[in-house]
Amino acid sequence: MLLRRYSKKFLLYASVIVVLLWTLAPLYFLLITSLKQYVGTITFPLSWLANPFTWQNYAVMFTNYTQDSISYRFLHALLNSLIASSATTILNLVLGSAAAYVLSRARMRGKNIITMIFLASNLLPTVALIIPFYVLTVTYLSGWNLYDTNTLLVIVYSSFSLGLVIWIMRGYFDSIPAELEEAARVDGASRIVSLLRIILPLTAPGLLATGLLTFLTSWDNFVLPLVLAPDSHAYNLPFFIYSLNGQYLHLNNEIAAGGLLSAIPPIIIVILFGRYIVSGMTAGAVKG
Amino acid sequence: MSLSVPVGQKPPHRRITHRLFLALSSEYIWFYLLLIPSIVLLVCVVIIPMVFAFKMSLGNTTVVTVGGKGSIQSVWVGLQNYVNVLSSPYFWQAFRDTVYFSVVSLLIEVTVGVGIALLMNQKFFGRKVFRVIVFIPWAVPTVVNAMLWGMVFDGDNYGALNDLLLRMHWIQTPVIWLNAAPLFQGIPWLSNFVSWLGGSVAMNSMIIGDEWRTLPIVAVLLLAGLQTIPNEYYEAARVEGASAWRQFRAITVPLLGPILSIVLILRTMQLLRAFTLIFTLQQYGLPILSIEAYQQAFSFGNFGTGSAISFLVGILSLLIAVVYIKRLYKEEM
Numbered sequence: 001m002l003l004r005r006y007s008k009k010f011l012l013y014a015s016v017i018v019v020l021l022w023t024l025a026p027l028y029f030l031l032i033t034s035l036k037q038y039v040g041t042i043t044f045p046l047s048w049l050a051n052p053f054t055w056q057n058y059a060v061m062f063t064n065y066t067q068d069s070i071s072y073r074f075l076h077a078l079l080n081s082l083i084a085s086s087a088t089t090i091l092n093l094v095l096g097s098a099a100a101y102v103l104s105r106a107r108m109r110g111k112n113i114i115t116m117i118f119l120a121s122n123l124l125p126t127v128a129l130i131i132p133f134y135v136l137t138v139t140y141l142s143g144w145n146l147y148d149t150n151t152l153l154v155i156v157y158s159s160f161s162l163g164l165v166i167w168i169m170r171g172y173f174d175s176i177p178a179e180l181e182e183a184a185r186v187d188g189a190s191r192i193v194s195l196l197r198i199i200l201p202l203t204a205p206g207l208l209a210t211g212l213l214t215f216l217t218s219w220d221n222f223v224l225p226l227v228l229a230p231d232s233h234a235y236n237l238p239f240f241i242y243s244l245n246g247q248y249l250h251l252n253n254e255i256a257a258g259g260l261l262s263a264i265p266p267i268i269i270v271i272l273f274g275r276y277i278v279s280g281m282t283a284g285a286v287k288g
Numbered sequence: 289m290s291l292s293v294p295v296g297q298k299p300p301h302r303r304i305t306h307r308l309f310l311a312l313s314s315e316y317i318w319f320y321l322l323l324i325p326s327i328v329l330l331v332c333v334v335i336i337p338m339v340f341a342f343k344m345s346l347g348n349t350t351v352v353t354v355g356g357k358g359s360i361q362s363v364w365v366g367l368q369n370y371v372n373v374l375s376s377p378y379f380w381q382a383f384r385d386t387v388y389f390s391v392v393s394l395l396i397e398v399t400v401g402v403g404i405a406l407l408m409n410q411k412f413f414g415r416k417v418f419r420v421i422v423f424i425p426w427a428v429p430t431v432v433n434a435m436l437w438g439m440v441f442d443g444d445n446y447g448a449l450n451d452l453l454l455r456m457h458w459i460q461t462p463v464i465w466l467n468a469a470p471l472f473q474g475i476p477w478l479s480n481f482v483s484w485l486g487g488s489v490a491m492n493s494m495i496i497g498d499e500w501r502t503l504p505i506v507a508v509l510l511l512a513g514l515q516t517i518p519n520e521y522y523e524a525a526r527v528e529g530a531s532a533w534r535q536f537r538a539i540t541v542p543l544l545g546p547i548l549s550i551v552l553i554l555r556t557m558q559l560l561r562a563f564t565l566i567f568t569l570q571q572y573g574l575p576i577l578s579i580e581a582y583q584q585a586f587s588f589g590n591f592g593t594g595s596a597i598s599f600l601v602g603i604l605s606l607l608i609a610v611v612y613i614k615r616l617y618k619e620e621m
Contacts, residue, residue, distance in 0.1 A: 012407075012410055012412055013412065015403075015407055016407065016412060016418060019404055019407060019418075019422060020418070020421065022500070023421055023422055023424065023425060023500075023504075024421065026425075026436055026437075026440060026500060027424070027425070027428075029436070029439070029440065029448050030432075030436050030439075033439060041439075041446065042444075042446050043446060044444075044445040044446045044451065044454070045451060045454075045455060046446050046448065046451040095325050095326045095329060096326060098322035098323070098325070098326070099322060099323050099325075099326035099327075101322060102319045102320075102322045102323040103323070105319075106319045106323075108319070114323075114327075116613055117330070118326070118330060119609075119613060120606060120609045120610075120613065121330055121334040121335075123557050123605060123606070123608075123609040123612070124334065124338075124602055124605060124606070125557070125560050125561030125578065125598075125601050125602060125605050126561050126563065126578070127561060127563060127577070127578035127581050127582060127598045127601055128338070128341065128598045128599065128601055128602030128605075129333075129334070129337050129338070129341075129598075130582070130598075131341060131344070131581070131585045131591060131594050131595050131598055132336075132337035132338070132340040132341040132344065132595070133337055134351075134585075134586075135340070135344065135349075135351055135360060135591060136336075136337065136340060137356075138351065138353045138356055138357060138358040139351065139358055139359060139360040140360075142356070142357040142358065145356075147356035147357075148356055155329075155332070155333060156333055158329055158333055159330075159333035159334050159337075162326060162329060162330065163330075166326065191318055192318065216427070219429065220429045220430055222429075222430060222431050222564045222568075223563055223564065223567075227586065231356070237429070238429050238430070238431035238432075238564075239431075241429075241431050241432055241435060242431050242568060245435065245438075245568075252439050255435050255439075256435075256436075256439070259429075259431075259432035259435055259436065260432075262429055262432060263427065263428045263429055263432050266427035266428070266429065267424055267427045267428070269427065270423055270424060270426065270427035271420055271423075271424070274420065274423050274508075278508050278509065278512055279512070281509060282509065282512045282513075282547075
């Protein structure tokens with residue numbers, strides 16, 4: 001009996017350790033690679049410590065700022081990623097939650113159909129849209145000079161977030177009883193005031209979850225910058241990391257450093273707010 | 289003559305202005321003002337591009353660009369692009385590759401993903417920290433994930449995996465993990481069959497690299513599902529003397545079923561659009577459908593064929609999306 005209990009405990013902790021190894025070993029490998037000199041990444045046997053050690057891979061991302069240097073491209077990519085992801089988040093939260101509110105409250109024919117069309121639009125594969133995006137941008141809309149700009153990226157990122165925002169936020173609005181709003185309106189508040197003062201604070205967890213989800217998906221986007229902004233202005237961090245991968249030389253240590261730097265913001269978001277993101281996803285996209 | 293208008297019926301124009309007046313004065317104007325921007329955005333970034341893609345797919349379409357400006361030429365060929373695509377062996381190989389990639393990934397998620405979720409639901413020392421750590425890989429950007437697994441699977445002896453296996457003397461020479469070589473090379477018929485299905489060394493490596501990043505979200509969502517199962521059920525089963533396996537089969541599986549199927553449908557659609565990992569590490573070496581469409585358009589310049597393939601992928605994922613949405617609405621009731 002005692003033996004059985006201990007073997008059960010042993011099995012439990014053994015599986016925990018296996019899962020931890022599977023999760024952390026690749027991250028550990030990325031970290032030590034980013035702290036190695038180049039020679040340390042191409043010798044056998046490979047050193048599993050940061051050996052020979054250097055900070056240089058991180059330093060090049062921030063120093064020696066001249067036209068087309070690595071730090072120039074990194075800092076521009078970082079700025080572009082921040083601008084495009086934040087702008088997409090704000091745009092989608094404002095438009096999406098306004099639409100979700102209407103789709104939840106209005107007595108309107110076809111509002112379920114509209115919601116479903118929004119959700120379905122979000123489920124379209126990127127590849128089904130990149131070709132027309134590209135062709136429309138460079139031909140019929142070329143007079144608008146949208147190619148290779150953050151504006152274009154923000155607009156097209158929305159096609160992959162707006163439906164999700166509307167779907168999740170509608171679930172949150174549905175969960176708030178209409179009586180609450182009516183009570184406020186009896187007391188003389190207009191619809192807009194009651195929306196801003198009463199409803200939005202109650203949906204704050206939903207706004208946080210959808211906002212962070214939108215930010216993470218935009219931050220991660222690689223295909224759209226690859227096709228729509230590959231030249232010099234609006235390229236983002238994933239595209240920068242991809243371009244570090246030279247044709248003849250794989251500077252793994254620099255790629256690892258750049259990769260870790262670009263992974264830091266999303267990792268912090270997931271550590272701090274992971275619970276909200278999951279509850280948002282289960283409340284909306286995955287009803288549970 | 290105007291006397292012939294029956295008494296009590298307003299002339300038509302007055303009814304319209306009256307309704308317009310009602311609409312403008314009531315709160316409904318706010319509703320439309322709040323909804324219209326999203327609909328305009330949807331039309332601009334989804335519906336117009338889809339229609340335009342369909343139009344391009346009906347012609348031999350070429351695009352000539354210089355510095356982000358260009359011109360389009362399209363010669364109407366009707367459904368010829370679709371006929372060509374659907375009769376091309378490359379397309380069907382890409383299709384089977386995509387199915388292989390999806391099915392194997394989903395099998396891993398059903399088994400290992402559920403396993404990790406069950407593990408996270410156990411009581412043990414450091415469980416809270418464990419749940420946070422397990423979630424982290426999902427935050428790593430896809431391109432970084434691709435680069436990371438490119439280093440792990442490097443075919444030289446200094447690739448991380450080769451280094452470990454060589455040190456442990458499990459292999460004598462480094463394995464080229466990203467090579468599209470067939471599996472089971474000792475058994476010819478099995479090897480040929482698996483290659484036909486889309487399996488190869490490189491494909492399996494891709495699946496492992498992809499799962500490192502996606503297992504966490506699957507496991508965490510399933511954990512959320514597990515936590516909604518009331519503990520009393522398990523207590524009652526224990527009182528009745530049910531074994532752990534019996535409890536799993538009679539309580540966990542049926543109650544986790546709905547959320548599991550929804551997670552799986554969602555993942556199927558994500559797998560259909562998988563592009564970044566394979567493109568970053570393989571370029572055109574593993575032509576799954578999305579890669580095939582991209583290559584047709586952007587490296588061969590066949591925008592018509594590329595649009596046709598991507599339109600087919602779009603229809604396929606919309607079909608799956610319908611299953612998903614039906615499931616969601618059923619869950620709601």
